[in-house]
Amino acid sequence: MKRILLISLVSLVLFGCEEKKVTEEMLIGDWECGATEQRAKWKNGVFQNYSTTIDHGKSLVKYLKENDSLFVKLPDSDEKIKQDFKKLNESYEDSLGDRKIVGFTKLEYISDNEFKLTSESTRTQDKQEDNEKIKTLMHCTRIK
Numbered sequence: 001m002k003r004i005l006l007i008s009l010v011s012l013v014l015f016g017c018e019e020k021k022v023t024e025e026m027l028i029g030d031w032e033c034g035a036t037e038q039r040a041k042w043k044n045g046v047f048q049n050y051s052t053t054i055d056h057g058k059s060l061v062k063y064l065k066e067n068d069s070l071f072v073k074l075p076d077s078d079e080k081i082k083q084d085f086k087k088l089n090e091s092y093e094d095s096l097g098d099r100k101i102v103g104f105t106k107l108e109y110i111s112d113n114e115f116k117l118t119s120e121s122t123r124t125q126d127k128q129e130d131n132e133k134i135k136t137l138m139h140c141t142r143i144k
Contacts, residue, residue: 020109024070024085027063027115033140034058042131047122050135061140088117099125113142 034057038050062073064080071080091104103121110116117138124131 022088022107022109022115024065026112027070027085028065029063030143031061031063031140032058032143033061033138035136035138037137038135040133040135042124042128045128047131047133050133060143097125098127099123113144115140 034055037054037056038052039054040047040050042048060075063083064071064073066080070083070085072083073080088105088107092102094101101121101123103119105117105119108116108118117140119136119138120133122131122133
């Protein structure tokens, strides 16, 4: 009896406590997403604290899969935007002229019917007074 209990406990620890993650398959469907944004301006050689939160309200978002590719369709548009799921959880760096953009996105599992997407980017350029940091939080709940 003790052996069965021990085996069950070990199995639970090894296999039952797996960290839940957002998967591409989980995203497929209709979601209601609320988005907020904060910005920090550059002053005296450093970024200031984030400003007050701007609420962009809620909108309906649809994730779909076609030809083994993930797409997102926004409301009031027939356009489907191809998504690279792997890039929804990583850092990135880009430049355009003298502007450099460094940031990350983080996809966070809340439940099978809820997730958060956090994005933060720093935009710097030669004309430093135009430097800014932007933090966006999108919180989505599946529509049943």
